[in-house]
Amino acid sequence: MADLPASVRVALWSTAALAGGLDLKEVPHRAMPDLDHVEGLLPQLSLWRDLGERLVLVALPRPGDLTSMPSGPAALVAAATEAEELVYVTGLGGALVPDIREFGPEGDQGWEARWTAYDADPVPQHVVQQLSLPDVELQLRREIGALTSELGNAPGQPLSGHGLENAVREGLDTDWGLPDNLPPRAVRVVELAGAITGLAAAGLDHRLHSVDSSSTLQREQILRRLHDHASHALVAAVNVAALHLAGWR
Template identity: 50%
Template sequence: MTLANPRGPVAPDTYHGGMSVLPASVRLALWATASFADRSRLEDVLSRALPDVDHVDGDPLARLGLWRDLGERAVLVALPRPGDLRGMPRGSAEFAAAATAAGECVYVPGMGGALVPRVEVYGPEVDQGTRMTWTAYDTDPVPVHALEALSLGEVERELRSELAELTEALDGLDARPWSGSDLRATADERLGGRGWGLPDGLSPRCIRVMTMAAQVGTITDVGLSHVGHAVDTHGTERRRALLADLQGVADRALAQAATVAALGLAGMRPAGARD
């Protein structure tokens, strides 16, 4: 399936390394859930969720349609990384390996099932396009109580706390990833000019937490790409480890906030939840 691409081809580094912008799985989960909720055309989900992808393979719409027809109300998201599969539904080793390699997946909690994207850049350097192939996997259902236990307030507090702690540690190395005009300009360029492209109906707090997490992920990604600027080997390795930890914190917060947002769109948040 070829998508209209009003923004032009996506830069190759958009999908490289950490979560520099909102991952495709976050956007797909939210737009698909919104479509499930208001019974709008599923055919519009891909163009709204993935306007920066030129070609989509694997027919994810067929799987989304099946999930909806079988009674699923929400499409959720996980952003796994090596050694940290928190938020992932239980599935095969093949699924876990594919999702970890991609750094993302969407899944449905009721009947179980997941989609994992693989991104390829094609074409000559002066005119590159992006192909995203989605592969379906079977997974176990996710217990409702595990989803209801998610607290957006706790997610936000943990993100702010760990951000402050890791930033202080980076300051102690005199190795802040966002210091220096070139690094700041690079981060601003990646963040600027890319609307988040979120569906209506999300709570302001969900949007705030997702935006904060994505911004931290972008800055961290830039810092990791320039990690060799540290003065000595020990400092370099320490800086890399701290940035990787910070990237994991940002990814986890983004996935949890997006999952809470999707549950809210689907009307699946428990009474009294303050999102």
């Protein structure tokens, strides 16, 4: 299955469950099939359902860029920027932040996700509804063209020399683990943005660094900008897909 932040699939599968598309108990396995243990997710999703929430959205914040997440207390901001992901509801407000890590004794370790609930401010419906996926896709493709051109002109060994571009193209044909019946454009942008974030993350691997620190820094700056643009597009595409699942579009 293609690699995506856990919160991306949790937002989509949770919204599908709240809309009656599947049992809420299935969400952890559908959203995080590779994890051995998930804690804290179902109780909060059940509470949100009982309080009338029907839409779960995703945010992928990072230090210095909190634009995709709702406002909230300092504890939420600290946890979300450390995890660089969260899901949240818009009506009454509230968020869940994952802590994903290895557990168990050496030689017999697995992976677990512990989700912690935080207060968050409600988000007005018109703010959510104003997302325009055609504009998001167009801007993403423009940024990809411009930044990959910059990357190709950067000094040092080109990124394509490591076969990463082919790996991303192959990744577009993998299973992304998304619910059925999503808008085709949303799926297309999720797959493209997810592949680009994977490319950028792989390109930032320290093993690809040049002996020339100036060249390495220049390529890292381009790759981080590429990752940021793709992350913003990924959030928009997932949230538009969630709006569709919830019947808001």
